[in-house]
Amino acid sequence: MSLASSEATLGVIEELRALLGERLSTADAVRDAHGRDESWHPTEAPDAVAFAQSTEEVSAIVKICHAAGTPIIPYGAGTSVEGHIQATRGGICVDVGGMNEVLEVHAEDLDCTVQPGVRRKQLNDYLRDTGLFFPIDPGADASIGGMTGTRASGTNAVRYGTMRENVMSLTVVLANGEVIRTARRARKSSAGYDLTRLFVGSEGTLGIITEITLRLYGIPENISSAVVPFETLEGAVDTTICTIQSGIPIARIELLDDVQMDALNRYSKMDHPVKPTLFLEFHGTDAGVAEQIAMVKAFGEDFGAGEFQWSDQLEDRNRLWQARHDVAYACKALRPGCEIWATDVCVPLSRLAECIAETRKDLEGASIPAPLCGHVGDGNFHLAFVLDPNVPAEMHEAEELNERLVNRALAMDGTCTGEHGVGLGKQKYMRAEHGDAIEVMRAVKAAIDPDNIMNPGKMLPPQN
Secondary structure: OOOOOOHHHHHHHHHHHHHHHHHEEOOHHHHHHOOOOOOOOOOOOOOEEEEOOOHHHHHHHHHHHHHHOOOEEEEOOOOOOOOOOOOEOEOEEEEOOOOOOEEEEEHHHOEEEEOOOOEHHHHHHHHHHHOEEOOOOOOOOOEHHHHHHOOOOOOOHHHHOOHHHHEEEEEEEEOOOOEEEOOOOOOOOOOOOOHHHHHOOOOOOOEEEEEEEEEOEEOOOEEEEEEEEEOOHHHHHHHHHHHHHOOOOOOEEEEEOHHHHHHHHHHHOOOOOOOOEEEEEEEEOHHHHHHHHHHHHHHHHHOOEOOOEEEOOHHHHHHHHHHHHOHHHHHHOOOOOOEEEEEEEEOOHHHHHHHHHHHHHHHHOOOOOOOEEEEHHHOEEEEEEEEOOOOHHHHHHHHHHHHHHHHHHHHOOOEOOOOOOOOOOOHHHHHHHHOOHHHHHHHHHHHHOOOOOEOOOOOOOOOO
């Protein structure tokens, strides 16, 4: 039990134990595991973890916490990277990972409804025999609830959009335990406020999502992937910009700099040239994919591309994209015993080359490795500072580099985070990005969660 536990919180724990039995845990190991994500932020454990199994149970848990003013932190898979799930004020972590059923699939309508604990790989395995798939792919095998809460995107977003475009409706338990549904399954509606978009990206600060209705897509007739090195980072970025501006419906276009490629080769046992590299994927008919490939190859050749290595075999494509998804672990392996401070920004596509070039200049003088990769078709890229969190000088250096990166993106009319979310890590940049709109966000928060019990201390910066 944390020293911050009040008498009211102890009473809440007893009530929850009566409701949940052994599915309410105060064990130190369980609490610690739920008090940290995959970020550099230190563990801040909740007072207890409640393992919910239904919307009705989540509602009952929230009503008990609401009556006592006890903080609530929703938890899915724990794969976030900006300190989203740290229990900064103690309270009850509501783990919805066990709510992992695919509830409905409407193949003829190209949609499905799932519980929040369903993982993205699990969903696509379930859908395989229908000829449909869910395209949002943030890399980690994240939960659909967590992906919704952080407005996730990933490698396929350049063609299929982000969670914002692919969530049709939500069931949400509000801070007082009331259950609402934000929309119907109609493909469009102009009836009322768009509550679905309000909760997508709310990071658990407005309610707990317990059901999600998602758009689905037909599995393409032809899928072809490629890896191509470039002599310069600028050549790879310029190829990307030309591809997008030409309207080519490329499914994935990922950039890895030479430092990242070296880490990937070592970790994933590959032998790609240690140069700035694009990972590409094309979806469509045989003729459509062939046309897309020809156009992108022509752009690449104009900007110093090396040899394109192609594959349309499932096993080869899976190995390629698994290596791309494992870049965080590859970065960590560069300095055994160290951690990574992952960060991301997103800028208008026309400013991408400039933003990356200036960022690389900053990194040339850094004492810590910071591989660069990104979903550059969206103007979004990431850095992973590989550091020892016990060395203050390294933490300070990463903080300064991160701040310069974010301020650079904001000066280019970009955002402090393209897909990681705000959590604790990007909180201090919210005022600079949104200005007086922060007060509107505060008003929304106060109206829906007047007692500030839903994931308190996250996203919105503290009031002065």
